[in-house]
Amino acid sequence: MAVTLTDEARQYIALFDEETDVAATDCIVDDEYDRVVFVVPPGTMGKAIGPGGTHVQQLEDKIGQDIEIVEGADTPENFVANALAPAAVYNVTISENDTTVAYAEVDRDDVGVAIGTDGRNIDLARRLAKRHFDVDEIELP
Structure with a gap:
């Protein structure tokens, strides 16, 4: 892309x-x-x-x-995990239906780090994932 x-x-x-x-x-x-x-x-x-x-x-x-x-990374899963660092991300699953959604499993203690103050970290990860792999959304289940 x-x-x-x-x-x-x-x-x-x-x-x-x-x-x-x-x-x-x-x-x-x-x-x-x-x-x-x-x-x-x-x-x-x-x-x-x-x-x-x-x-x-x-x-x-x-x-x-x-x-x-x-x-950067060669796969959207690895890229999303890198974009959420320094949060510990255990697994990222990509779901493609009408939209492409990355579900990132983050260590319970690092959810706040992944989201960031006012959502700044996850918003950045979403922007980057969209730019590099056309991922529409990142969710932390």
Whole structure:
């Protein structure tokens, strides 16, 4: 599925690549929560974060907003689990009827983390899952 980027997102991806030496595959500028979210290829999360989180800190200082990084995945199930991190996700099942719904089984103690303050985490996961795998909804049964 093709992801459409704004000019601002493209500029942030270029800066991200320069700082981390990781080519982000997506970027969402979330002005509502004053954050910039990058999606990185599978297996590059550690390199993107940097030792002790140095890359994230440097980017936050340059951009002036919080930085969040989501690791991409080859399947919608794994992508949804990654998008809900750091919540412990045990299993994700995709149901396709009139709409595509991902049912994510999250550790009881991490449901609040998966949802986030004012629903910010699950809303982001929904946006990303729609952009990358055309998943219409994420539910926590």
